[in-house]
Amino acid sequence: MSDFKGNKQDLPSRLCVHCQRPMTWRKKWAKCWDELNPHHSWFDTRNPNVIYLMLELRAETAYVLHHAQKVIAIFAAMRAFASALKEKGHRVRYVRLSDGSNRGALEDNLNALVTHYSADRVLWQEPDEWRLDAQLQAWAKTASVETACVSSEHFFTPRDAVSAFFASRKSWRMEYFYREMRRRHGILLTSEGEPEGGKWNYDAENRRRWSGEPPAPGDSRPRHDRSALWAEIQRCGVKTFGEPQADNFRWPLNRSEAKASLDAFISHVLPQFGNWQDAMHAEEPFLFHSLISFALNTKMLNPREVVAAAQQAWRSGHAPLPAVEGFIRQILGWREYVRGIYWSQMPGYRELNALEQHAPLPDWFWTGKTQMRCLAHAVGQSLTEAYAHHIQRLMVIGNFSLLSGLSPQAVHEWYLGVYIDAFEWVELPNTLGMSQFGDGGLLASKPYVSSASYIHKMSNYCQGCRYQHNQRTGELACPFNALYWDFFARNRARLGNNPRLGIVYKQLADMKEEERQAIADQAGRIRLNLNDL
Secondary structure: OOOOOOOHHHOOOEEEEOOEOOOOOOOOOOOOOOOOOOHHHHOOOOOOOOEEEEOOHHHHHHOEEHHHHHHHHHHHHHHHHHHHHHHOOOOEEOOOOOOOOOOOOOHHHHHHHHHHOOOOEEEEEEEOOHHHHHHHHHHHHHHHEEEEEOOOOOOOOOOHHHHOOOOOOOOOOHHHHHHHHHHHHOOOOOOOEHHHHOOOOHHHOOOOOOOOOOOOOOEEEEEEOOOHHHHHHHHHOOEEEEOOOEEEEEOOHHHHHHHHHHHHHHHOOOOOHHHOOOOOOOOOOOOOOOOHHHHHHHOOOOHHHHHHHHHHHHHOOOOHHHHHHHHHHHHHHHHHHHHHHHHHHHHHHHOOOOOOOOOOOOOOHHOOOOOOOOHHHHHHHHHOOOOOOHHHHHHHHHHHHHHOOOOHHHHHHHHHHHHOOHHHHHHHHHHHHOOOOOOOOOOOOOOOOOHEEEHHHHOOOOOOOEEEEEOOOOOOOOOOHHHHHHHHHHOHHHOOOOOHHHHHHHHHHOHHHHHHHHHHHHHHHHHOOOOOO
């Protein structure tokens, strides 16, 4: 209930910084799993007549099957955020999943609380997922109070920036947008406005295989015991998969821990990030990656501070330019770009299936128990840690999924559920577009697939594997090889005229007919028996 006992008209009036309307009596509510930005302008001043609402909802745990660590981390971070707001003197109504007052559905909770607090206005920060945005907009049309959606104040660009940038261009490519972002924000530029070092992109220099040197930095993330929260989640009947690791929980759950993780990465890991950002190793799941994506995507970190810290590391001589540019490109370029793709293409984007692939996921996507060592490690790590880095996601799990004809929708739902940093705005374009070529080339100019040779080159996964990376056919041939060539043979009508695939189709044409048939037969057997690999 409100602490104010007088007349509403006697309250001091000022204009809302977002919608320029009088704030004489306002209940302002923020509800989203990923809206944990402590520096949002909402929180610049304390107002006893503003109530911040945060809801734990079963719908948010159930729209896909989520990894246990993802549910634990989000609930724990939400609760920590609510406590921090209260400590700063803000009024917060936090509704736990287990609370008797939790009415379940978002709309039912909002309607009940509007009545409970006699609210006359409800504001929310713009959701990052189309599903939630549509749900709130639909509720607003029936609400008994004034409503408004305000900026989350997180991203470099608004939702429509990418579509506006490419409105007059024939094709959408991230590199063009990334260069514009560098210019617009003055990142890694000379005083003349040219790219530092003379090149915009150092990706070609960041593809080294890691063989043990320099030593991997280890895991400096905080440790938590969230056993009580995990027990509460289980009592509420939330279904999850993967290892919860609740008694030794390693993800940052508040702003100070997120900032410490960023500082540790910049100080100790970034100098080596560039050389080995694409490398994989069975004994080192994290190598030189930042592990800040969960904190960034839940807005405990701001992308501006992340980019600024990386740029300063180069300007101070602490980290080399290729490492810094490669890292900044992921934040300033790719992250903003895929968000723009998402908002320009939804809601139909998630249903795209340009290559008409429909096979279900093999059972070992849920267990990691396959004899293919690369997939056993990448899938197993995902189930254990709720994390895999971008090459494991793209060139191991995603590569196999595309080559073997798995449904891009099924792959999308698995990625969205398994990874702790996966929210649909960033995960869907990366998975369905970049990884599974489901959009037919809007996001990626060609399918990102390879035979076993790439995995052998960039990892030690092939060592000790049952399958032989240098064989195309036969009982012990690595499945990636036959699947790779058969994928292009099966999709010649759709991909044969792609100029980036000319060498692939020339090599395919140069094979003897008997070899092509043997590959097709081998691939067919593999696709029929995915559970047995």
